[in-house]
Amino acid sequence: xxxxxQNPLFLSMQExxxxxxxxxxxxxxxxxxxxxxxPGKSLESxxxxxxxxxxxxxxRLMASLDTKARLSTLHITAAVHDLSATYFCxxxxxxxxxxxxxxxxxxxxxxxxx
Amino acid sequence: xxxxxxxxxxxIIEKRQSVAFWCNPISGHATLYWYQQILxxxxxxxxxxxxxxxxxxxQLPKDRFSAERLKGVDSTLKIQPAKLxxxxxxxxxxxxxxxxxxxxxxxxGTRLTVV
Numbered sequence: 001x002x003x004x005x006q007n008p009l010f011l012s013m014q015e016x017x018x019x020x021x022x023x024x025x026x027x028x029x030x031x032x033x034x035x036x037x038x039p040g041k042s043l044e045s046x047x048x049x050x051x052x053x054x055x056x057x058x059x060r061l062m063a064s065l066d067t068k069a070r071l072s073t074l075h076i077t078a079a080v081h082d083l084s085a086t087y088f089c090x091x092x093x094x095x096x097x098x099x100x101x102x103x104x105x106x107x108x109x110x111x112x113x114x
Numbered sequence: 115x116x117x118x119x120x121x122x123x124x125x126i127i128e129k130r131q132s133v134a135f136w137c138n139p140i141s142g143h144a145t146l147y148w149y150q151q152i153l154x155x156x157x158x159x160x161x162x163x164x165x166x167x168x169x170x171x172x173q174l175p176k177d178r179f180s181a182e183r184l185k186g187v188d189s190t191l192k193i194q195p196a197k198l199x200x201x202x203x204x205x206x207x208x209x210x211x212x213x214x215x216x217x218x219x220x221x222x223g224t225r226l227t228v229v
Contacts (some may be wrong), residue, residue, distance in 0.1 A: 004156075033217060041221040042205060088156050094137070101147060101170060102218060104156030 002027045004091050004106035013079045013112050021108045023072040023089035031092035033070045033102065034063050036085045045086065047074075079112045087111070116140065119194070120206050125229045130196035135224045139187070139208030145169075146183055148191050149205040150219035157205055163189065174185045 003026040013019055023032070031050055034079065047056045049065035049072060056063050062075045072089055086109045088099040088113040117181070119138040127133050139146050145164050150156035160179065162169040165186040174181065183189040193200055203223040 025120045035220075038223075045217055045219070048217045060198075090156070101159050101162050102157075104158070106156050 002091070002103055004089065004103050004105040005090055006108050008089075009106060009108060011015070011110045013076070015080055015112055015114055016078050018078065019076050021074040021089075021110075023074070023088060025072075025089075025091045025103075026069050027070075027091070027093070028056065028067075029070075029091045029093065030065075030067050032065050033089065033090045033092065035088045036075055037088065037107070038085050042074055046087075050099065051084070056065055067069045072098055076110075079110075081112050081114065118203075118206055118208055118219050120221035120224055122224055123222065124225050124227075126229060127196055129198055129228050130195040132192065133196055133226060134190050134192045135204050135206075135226075137189045137191070137206030139189070139198050139206070139219060143208035143210050143219075144180075144186070145209045147207040148181060148189070148210075149207065149220075151203045151205055151223070152161055155201070160191070160204075189222045193226075196226075198228050201226055 005024045008021050019052050033048055034046040036046050047063040052067040054065045060077045065072045086107045088104050088107045090104045121136050125133055148160040150160050151157040160173045161171040161181045163183040166183045179193055180192050181191045203225050205223045206221045207218045209218045
């Protein structure tokens, strides 16, 4: 059974601090997505990682992918309150040439406090 | 570019009633997905369409859930009869070409409460 595990599930940070969210998955995949979800809202795409070693950065967030270790990380630098949200990683499953679909982790609820 | 449209935004029904949700994907997107997101969990795929054909419906509770995609564009998801455990947000997503890494665009979702 395919598993996508995120940790931690809950994260309370102080503003200005750094932290990393981890996403482990149990099947072969070279595509991984990170989404942000605010309460009562839909999923906002943050990063699309398409190959081993891929690294993408946007503002205070940086995501990386190690397909050999089946691990992706989302690093937060100098957190600010506006980053408070739930972050999901999702692994793209290949149907062997046809369209894939996403298997999500349980999400990491991030709270950034002054 | 218009996003993925879903309606209604909210729905409250009694158990054993029926309900339907509608989704209009981004124009030209061949693939459409319905996900169920229970409170506090990540979304779970219910059904995937490629144009108007079903690619994967292995996690769709077929005794009560049904879905169709008319003419390869709009889609409806129906629940009949609803159970309390169906309370969730139902998200529709669409994608263009997976191989090009365009990713998946999600709609705002329909929040269903079964009482």
